[in-house]
Amino acid sequence: MQIYGDDKSGNCLKVKYVADHLGLSYTWVPIDIMRGESRTPEYLARFPAGQVPGVEFADGRCLAQSNAIIRHLARGSALLPEDPWTQAKIDEWLFWEQYSHEPTIAVCRFHMRYRGEPAETRDPRKVAGGEAALDLMERRLVAAEWFAGDGFTIADVALFAYTQFADEGGFSLDTRPAVRGWLTRCMQALGLPRAT
Numbered sequence: 001m002q003i004y005g006d007d008k009s010g011n012c013l014k015v016k017y018v019a020d021h022l023g024l025s026y027t028w029v030p031i032d033i034m035r036g037e038s039r040t041p042e043y044l045a046r047f048p049a050g051q052v053p054g055v056e057f058a059d060g061r062c063l064a065q066s067n068a069i070i071r072h073l074a075r076g077s078a079l080l081p082e083d084p085w086t087q088a089k090i091d092e093w094l095f096w097e098q099y100s101h102e103p104t105i106a107v108c109r110f111h112m113r114y115r116g117e118p119a120e121t122r123d124p125r126k127v128a129g130g131e132a133a134l135d136l137m138e139r140r141l142v143a144a145e146w147f148a149g150d151g152f153t154i155a156d157v158a159l160f161a162y163t164q165f166a167d168e169g170g171f172s173l174d175t176r177p178a179v180r181g182w183l184t185r186c187m188q189a190l191g192l193p194r195a196t
């Protein structure tokens, strides 16, 4: 398969992490969103929303949306246990990540890292939302080692992707030791020597 992505994007890294963890064979096709490479006619023909990540399988079928992709790739593996209730709890976190975590933390990071704007000029509603998301994660991780079920799943991968870069969006994990401990466990599970 071909993974179209930007290796600075947490959404794209989710797909890379799952593919690497499962030993799937793929070609990484770099897409520079800042140069409009996700809006060319060729790209839009594959992925009409014009965003990365996108995956094209050997038979020509294309799939977009990071969490849909990792859910598809992880079928049959320990990253997506068969138990229906565990899958439902994984989905709960995947939807929460896309509605409450990524649109706040990743957007603040985009403002600072991609646009080079200072932390003080971040949208206050995004800042409040990001702080609330990290607080909710801290509460979960004080009580549990992982987000869903008993082990490392795609819920952890999805949330790890941008939480590892929280500081680049102006968020501090200093007062969130449970989140920091979980980040270390995720890195171990993914075989990452350090956050990338």
Ligand SMILES: N[C@@H](CCC(=O)N[C@@H](CS)C(=O)NCC(=O)O)C(=O)O
Binding pocket: 009, 010, 011, 012, 033, 038, 050, 051, 052, 053, 064, 065, 066, 067, 098
């Ligand atoms: N909900 C989508 C979000 C994808 C997304 O926002 N991708 C960004 C990069 S992280 C992008 O392609 N931005 C360029 C654009 O929207 O034009 C997912 O999870 O895959």
